Structure formats: C-alpha cells, structure tokens
Amino acid sequence: METTSTPHPHSEKKKGGQATIKVCLNTKCLQKGGAEIFANLKEGLTKEEALILPVYECFGYCKAGPNIALNDNILKGVRPFTVVEQVRRELDNPSCKADGLGSKSLDALDAVLDDITRL
Template sequence: MSLRRDPLGPLDREAVRQGADVPTRVHVPGDGDGISGELFHHEVHRFADGSRVPGWREGHDPGKDAAEVPDPAQVAVPEDLRAEIEDYMSRYPDPRSAAIPALAAAQRLHGWCSPDAIEQVACVMRLTPGYLTAVAGFYDMLETRPVGRKTVYVCTNISCSLRGGDELLAALKGQLADDPDVNIRGFECLGACDIAPMCSVDGVYVGPVDDAEIPVLAEQIAAGADPLPLKQLVRRRVADTAANSDGVEVEAIEAGTIGPVLHTDGPATGGNDIPGAAR
C-alpha cells in the first residue's frame, strides 16, 4: 500500500473541474481524538449577467459591426514596405506569423506603430487592424505612441544591474532628456551578459560601458555617430570563426584597446596562441 497522498482526491478534482459551486471536503477538529470530515457548500456570488467577475463582458458589443480587413483600393501602401512585408509572409507556413517583423518594418518607416502604419500592414497581410494593434501592444520593441527615431535600450537585468546598468540608464537619460529624437529606456534583457553593463543603440550592441565613456556615448547618440566603435559587440571575438566580423582596427588590437578578433578569411589577429578561442 502506498503512503503517497494524492494532493487532489476525486472530490477535489471534481471541484476543480466544475468550479467552486460543488461541495468540497475539509477537515475540522472533532469531539474525539481523531479528525472528522464535513462537507460544506461554498456559495459564489454572481453578478446580474451571471458572471463571477464584474465587467468581463463589457468589451463585447453585439451591435457593433464586425472588424474588417482594410480595402487595398482605399489604403496606400509604400511599395518598399509592401515588398518587405510580403517577403516576411513568404517565410512562414502561416502568414500571420510574420506580424511581428511586418510591424517592425512599418515602425522603421513611420517611426512607430501608428494607426496608419498598422492599417498598411493589415492591408498587405489581410488581417484586421485590431489584431495587429493587440500584437503591437504586447511586444516591448514595438512602439504604440510617437517616440524619437533613435532607439536606445539599456539592459537592466540582473547581470547588467549588478555592474551598473541602472546607473548607466539614469546617466544617459539625464544627458539625453532634452533630445526629442532619442527614445531611451530600460530593457529587461538584451542577451549580452558578457559585456555588462551594455546598451543597444539602434540595434548596435555596445559594452561594457565605463562611467568615463558615458558622456562620449551620449554625444555620439545625439549626433547619430557610430557609438563607441571599439566597444561594439561585433568587434569582439567569438569561438565560431564564421561568426566574427572583418575590418577590425589592427592598431587598436595591438594597443590592447580591444581583444583580438577572428576573421573569416584567416587566423586571429593579435597575440593569442589558440585560434578560435573565445574571449
């Protein structure tokens, strides 16, 4: 005989299946030395519409017209945007899977996922604007309000936070607060813990960013210049030789400013005896 107790007995499982309106068994102290079991019926309050949660159906209006897909004859879509969206759609078995890259493409063109941008994507993908608005509102990298065209994400997850990510975010916000063209905010994780603290400047990963480099980085962001070229992730060597970038400044490597970087067409540049070793 097993001494293992099923955490959900038959009656409890039925309660879970049917809801809280069915009897459930609880143990209460008895008059004797043992424990006696009693059944009780737990009444659940219901509102006028029969639901247990007020207002959950307020968004449902049977009198409203059904959502419609925009008419291609009435929506002007830039040809480059249309071609890019159709290319994304061709890569997935279900074309709806292209919603995120399609919205990102529209955001690059319009600066944010504006109603016009969403309508253009909906027209090409043959979806309702409401569906795409829900997608845009869920994913953090899609903007549903006007923002600056220069996007700066500062990682504030644990690795970066422990190494000064929060201070980096506060410092950059302070120096770029008056620039309406810069959209700077914290980001939960950018997946580059090895270069903490780091940030993404229009998709370019930069780090680790030292305190002394913050004013320089802020000036480069404001001017639209290449951010801290010697601290960019693409200039760091990795074990996969095919994944490394060409064109790294040999002088900087020899001076020790950055580590040696492997090139796809030859051995490592710099003083490392193990080609392909990660650094």
C-alpha cells in the same frame, strides 16, 4: 515690403532624428551599474536626441556588460560617467557593429537554412 528669411548656416539642426537606446537592466548589467547608466542617459540626453528604454531581457553579452543597444547596435562595457559622451560620439560617427539585437549566431542560422532546404 517683402522680406525673406534665410536660416543662419549654423542655426540648422542636425538631421538624423531621434535615436533609440535600450539599456539592459537584467541581473548582471544591473550589478555592473545599469541603473546608473539608465539614469545618466535620461539626464544627459534630450528627448530629441534619444528615446531611452529600460530592457529587462538579457542581451546575451553579460560578461562584457554593462550593455546598451543604440539603434539596436550593442555597445558593450559602457561606463556610467562616460556613456552620454560615448553615445553622442556614436551618433555622430556610427561604427559598424556585428552584434545587433536582431543578429543570430551561425548555429542558429544553420538551423534556419536546414528548415528552408527541407521544403
């Protein structure tokens, strides 16, 4: 007798893959709890949910820190004891972030445009 298996509707894993979280551990963010944030993310999230990396280069938003970058979108002013929930909320419903790690200031873009137009 042949059997077929149909996955239970609630047993399917959520798609989307593993996120990458970079935790700023430069001076200012470290003073504001960066190490605790890093430890809590490591403890609170599974490896399937996220790869958590320490970053020692400043993201450039020290005043608003401590900061993390979730898939290169910067989340500012995260708190050690709520960061895991905040990351999960963000993964479920990503907000639009203007401050990606790859973004440049308008002044920096002007310089790039000047170089291009000189060619």
